[in-house]
Amino acid sequence: MTHLLLAAGNTAVSTPSVSYHALAPIFIVLGAAMLGVLVEAAVPRAERFTVQLMVTIVGLVAALVVVGLLHGTRTTTPSPTGNDAFFAGSLSIDGVGLFLQGTVLALALVAALLVSERSVDVGSPIVASAAVVVGSADDRRLTTADRVQTEVFPLMLFAVSGMLIFPIANNLILMFVALEVLSLPLYLMAGLARRRRLLSQEASLKYFLLGAFASAFFLYGLALLYGYADTVDLPGIFTAQQTSGKSDVLLYTGLALLLVGLLFKASVAPFHNWTVDVYVGAPTPVTAFMASCTKVAAFGAILRVLFVGFSSAEWNWRPVIWAVAIASMVVGAVLGLTQTDIKRILAYSSIAHAGFILVGMVAITKQSTASVMFYVLTYGFTTLAAFGMLMLVRDPDGEATQLARWSGLARKSPVVATVMTVLLLSMAGIPLTSGFTGKFYVFRAAWDTAGPLVVIALLSSAVAAFFYLRIVVMMFFAEPPVDSPTIAIPGWAASVALTVGVVVTIVLGVFPQPVIDLASKASYFTG
Amino acid sequence: MSPYYYLVLSAALFTIGAVGVLVRRNAIVVFMCVELMLNAVNLTLVTFSRINGSLDGQIMAFFVMTVAAAEVVVGLAIITSIFRTRRSASVDDANLLKY
Numbered sequence: 001m002t003h004l005l006l007a008a009g010n011t012a013v014s015t016p017s018v019s020y021h022a023l024a025p026i027f028i029v030l031g032a033a034m035l036g037v038l039v040e041a042a043v044p045r046a047e048r049f050t051v052q053l054m055v056t057i058v059g060l061v062a063a064l065v066v067v068g069l070l071h072g073t074r075t076t077t078p079s080p081t082g083n084d085a086f087f088a089g090s091l092s093i094d095g096v097g098l099f100l101q102g103t104v105l106a107l108a109l110v111a112a113l114l115v116s117e118r119s120v121d122v123g124s125p126i127v128a129s130a131a132v133v134v135g136s137a138d139d140r141r142l143t144t145a146d147r148v149q150t151e152v153f154p155l156m157l158f159a160v161s162g163m164l165i166f167p168i169a170n171n172l173i174l175m176f177v178a179l180e181v182l183s184l185p186l187y188l189m190a191g192l193a194r195r196r197r198l199l200s201q202e203a204s205l206k207y208f209l210l211g212a213f214a215s216a217f218f219l220y221g222l223a224l225l226y227g228y229a230d231t232v233d234l235p236g237i238f239t240a241q242q243t244s245g246k247s248d249v250l251l252y253t254g255l256a257l258l259l260v261g262l263l264f265k266a267s268v269a270p271f272h273n274w275t276v277d278v279y280v281g282a283p284t285p286v287t288a289f290m291a292s293c294t295k296v297a298a299f300g301a302i303l304r305v306l307f308v309g310f311s312s313a314e315w316n317w318r319p320v321i322w323a324v325a326i327a328s329m330v331v332g333a334v335l336g337l338t339q340t341d342i343k344r345i346l347a348y349s350s351i352a353h354a355g356f357i358l359v360g361m362v363a364i365t366k367q368s369t370a371s372v373m374f375y376v377l378t379y380g381f382t383t384l385a386a387f388g389m390l391m392l393v394r395d396p397d398g399e400a401t402q403l404a405r406w407s408g409l410a411r412k413s414p415v416v417a418t419v420m421t422v423l424l425l426s427m428a429g430i431p432l433t434s435g436f437t438g439k440f441y442v443f444r445a446a447w448d449t450a451g452p453l454v455v456i457a458l459l460s461s462a463v464a465a466f467f468y469l470r471i472v473v474m475m476f477f478a479e480p481p482v483d484s485p486t487i488a489i490p491g492w493a494a495s496v497a498l499t500v501g502v503v504v505t506i507v508l509g510v511f512p513q514p515v516i517d518l519a520s521k522a523s524y525f526t527g
Numbered sequence: 528m529s530p531y532y533y534l535v536l537s538a539a540l541f542t543i544g545a546v547g548v549l550v551r552r553n554a555i556v557v558f559m560c561v562e563l564m565l566n567a568v569n570l571t572l573v574t575f576s577r578i579n580g581s582l583d584g585q586i587m588a589f590f591v592m593t594v595a596a597a598e599v600v601v602g603l604a605i606i607t608s609i610f611r612t613r614r615s616a617s618v619d620d621a622n623l624l625k626y
Contacts, residue, residue, distance in 0.1 A: 086583050134612040173587045180594045184601045191605060201609050202621040208605050209557055209618065212598055213548050216564035219591060220541055223568050226584055227534075227575035 016078035022070060022093040023077065025063040025101055029161040032059025036154030045147070049124075052153040053116045059157060060112065063164075064105040067098055074526045076170065089233065090171035095522030097168035099373050100300040104163045107292045107380045108156070110497045114285035114388050115152060119491030121398075124148045125283045125391060127194045134197045143194065152192055155185040156289065163293055167300025170308070172222045172232040172258070175301060179218065179265065182297060183211050186290060193283040195398030203281025210274040211264070218261025224254030234309035241312055255310060255317065262305065266298035268324050268354045269331040279347035284399060287343070288387035291350050292380035299357055299376050303369060308525050311364050321362055322453055328355030329460040336467050343401040345467055346386055349427055352464050353379050359450070359457050360442035368445035370523040374516055375442050378426075378434035378508050385501025386423040392416055392488050400485035406471065408480025413487040417475045419502055424472055426505045428465040434508035441516065533574040540567035554606045554616040558599075565595045 020027070036055050043051050073093050080088035118124045128142035130149050162182025169175035191204030226232050228250035229240035241251065260271060267275040279287045310317060332352025339345045357379070360372040393400050393409065393416065400406070410417035426433035439461065443454045490498065508515060540563060547560030569588040576584025610616050 086586060130608065173590050177590060177594060180597065184597060187601055187605060191608065198612065199623050201605070201612070202623055204605050205554060205609055205618070205621055208602055209548070209554065209561070212558070212561045212602065213545075213564075216541075216544070216561055216568065219565060219568045220571065222587075223571040223575065223584075226572060226587070227578065230579040230581055231583065232587070 016080075016087065018078045019075055019093075022073055022075050023091065024066045025070075025105070026161055026164045028063040028066060029059055029105075029157055029164060032056065032062075033154045033157035033161060035059075036151075036157060040151055040154065048150045049116075049118075049148055052150045053112070056112050056153045056157060057109065060105055060109045060160070064102060064109065067102045067105060070098055071522075073098065074524070076526055087171065087174075089235070090174045091165070091168050092170040092526045093168055094526040095524045096300065096303065096369060096373065099519060099522040100167040100296055100376070101164050103296050103373075103377045103380060104160060104167075104293050107296065107384060108160045108163075108289065110381070110384050110500050111285060111289035111293065112153070112156060113493040113497035114288055114384070114391070115156065115283075117285065117391065117491055117494035117497075118148075120391050120394065120488035120494065121194060122146065123194065125194055125285050126152050127192050127197060127200075127283075130192055134201070139197070149192055152189060152286075155189050159183075159185040159189070159289075160293065163297035166297040167304060169301070170234050170304070172225065172234070175305075176215070176219060176222060179215055179261070179301075182294065183215070183265070186286075186294065187211060189286045189289075190278055190282040192286065193281070196281075199281040200283065201281075203278045206274055206281075207278045214261045214264035214271065217257045217264075221254045221257030221259075221261065224250050224257065228254060234304065237309045238312065241310075251313070252316060255313070256320070258305065259302075259317075259320070262298060262302050263324060266295060266302060266354050266357075267351055268358060269328040269351055270324070272328065272331065272351045272354075275351055276344055276347040279350070280341070280343045280401075284343070284387055284391050288384045291346075291383045291387060295350070295354065295357075296376045296380055299372060303361065303372060304525065306361060307364055307369065314364055318362055321358055322450065325355045325358035325362075325453065326456055328352065328358065329457055330355075333460040333463040336464060339467070340403045341401050342403055342406060342471065343387075343390060343399075345403070345471070346383070346390075349464065349468070350383060352460065353383075353427070356439060356442060356457055356461070359446045359453055362446050362453060363449035365445065366520065366523045368442075369525075370516070370520040371438075371441040371445040373523065374512075374519045375438040377515065377519075378438040378505070381501050381504040381508075382423055382426045382433075382435060385498050385505065386420070386427065388494060388498050388501060389416065389420050389423065391494065392490060393485050394488050395485050403471065403474065405481060405485050407474045407478035408484065409475040409487075411480055412484055416487055419498065420475065421472050422502060423505060424468040426509065428468040429461050430465075432506075432509045434505045434512070437509055437512040437516075530574050530577050533570060537567045537570035537574065540564075540570065552617045552619050554609075554618050554621075557618060558602050558606065562595060562599070565591055 039051050076089040076092040122144045123146050126148050128145050128147040132138045159182050162178045165178035187208040190207050191201045193200035228246050229237045264271040332348045336348030360368050426435035429435045429439045544560045544564035548557050551557050572584040572588045
């Protein structure tokens with residue numbers, strides 16, 4: 001107890017030295033989000049949408065440029081000064097962190113364009129006023145009104161700022177705060193669909209309750225690790241494994257509970273139950289945002305926890321990663337087969353892909369870090385564009401996501417059918433698409449350490465390929481339904497977003513080397 | 528009194544909270560159970576802070592409280608908006624999203 005008292009008696013508090021330039025991307029996005037809140041209060045409703053969209057895009061682009069300028073940085077901040085070492089080194093801006101931050105920002109930019117698409121549905125895919133009771137007279141009037149709940153843009157920016165902190169947090173309590181900062185806006189965004197609002201609100205409730213449940217597990221794991229290591233710094237926990245005299249039960253229970261929270265966010269089976277319902281109920285562009293950006297951030301955090309904090313306990317967590325990777329791939333592939341709704345199929349596909357990404361984590365090498373980084377990038381762009389395509393095929397009451405409604409789509413719109421085919425082939429991992437190169441590098445990185453796991457991964461990707469190809473076959477060779485759905489012509493925003501998604505999918509399939517080089521150059525941790 | 532009793536107590540509280548989330552039907556009660564879990568974690572943190580003889584655990588408890596408060600705001604907003612339409616906060620009634 002004596003040193004506790006001594007610490008309390010020492011009144012001199014020294015200012016920690018923070019390297020603000022390295023944190024500039026986070027400050028820019030947070031600043032843009034706060035500006036968005038002010039815009040909501042100060043700008044008249046007619047101009048709000050345009051102003052919010054400008055603030056969002058300028059903020060994200062500026063942050064992306066700064067991330068680019070910071071390349072090659074290796075720094076941990078704040079630097080320790082005096083005796084207040086609690087937060088010293090709690091953020092580490094390193095290659096992995098910057099690469100994932102750049103990926104999150106690029107994907108968020110594309111997702112923001114999808115959110116702002118106003119041509120395919122009256123107003124936008126986002127509800128006119130979330131507070132109006134579903135089914136009331138006001139609600140029926142507002143469904144077709146040219147009004148949008150523009151708070152979706154600041155909410156999105158707040159979520160992005162959490163996603164920027166999540167993969168660079170070197171300190172578990174900071175990681176927890178980032179987890180909540182990215183989750184809380186997403187819970188709300190999931191409930192903002194313009195059509196089928198009850199489903200959307202239900203998705204929001206499910207996501208919230210299960211998300212809060214999972215973060216409680218994360219937190220209890222954090223507390224046990226604090227008991228074990230007397231610190232929640234990842235490097236500190238690493239050192240404590242060599243020096244601490246405490247029981248290993250604390251260490252391994254703590255790590256297990258921590259992983260429950262993280263794997264939940266990455267929608268890995270057996271913690272995947274929320275994924276499908278939330279992806280289906282949320283507005284489609286928000287689903288696209290969740291499926292791409294949240295995955296990048298969550299896998300970044302898992303990489304850092306396992307590779308920085310627990311690299312010496314590798315033999316203890318590797319079987320767990322094996323098990324959840326297999327569970328995820330099998331659940332995603334097999335349950336995906338039984339679905340009749342394209343949005344649900346894409347959701348199960350995202351669970352299967354989470355398993356493929358975990359395959360890359362069984363070996364602690366630079367190569368596997370790089371392969372995971374490359375995979376989340378390729379998968380992010382493909383899945384963004386695939387969910388974006390769902391916005392275009394419409395029935396009078398909203399999107400036509402039933403598989404049967406998509407049959408014979410190629411006759412009605414060859415362009416939509418072809419673009420969707422490219423994206424589905426990429427998800428299936430067919431050569432000349434980014435999905436193939438991503439899978440190839442992940443499997444190659446894991447081959448030496450985990451050959452059998454790679455074989456299982458190949459088998460389940462073959463099973464999964466069946467349901468992607470089933471959609472392709474239906475689009476091109478089946479008879480169209482009598483009252484076939486209409487194909488909406490996207491405005492500039494969605495056109496740009498979809499084009500970017502498809503171009504990245506093809507370019508990274510044909511000519512992936514520059515990005516792979518970038519990922520391997522960036523695959524270092526500091527801290 | 529040995530501080531280890533508090534670890535047992537907090538583990539018991541955490542378990543009660545987790546079981547509550549799984550078995551209770553009312554969304555508000557489920558949410559209260561999550562809060563119970565978070566507060567059990569706070570007790571664990573403070574106890575370990577005492578055992579380890581460092582103040583970090585107590586600082587972290589403040590972070591947890593702040594985040595829990597923010598979570599309440601978002602959670603109650605979501606539950607209220609559903610309740611206004613359905614006139615029920617039962618999580619069993621929210622069953623439209625089935626395949």
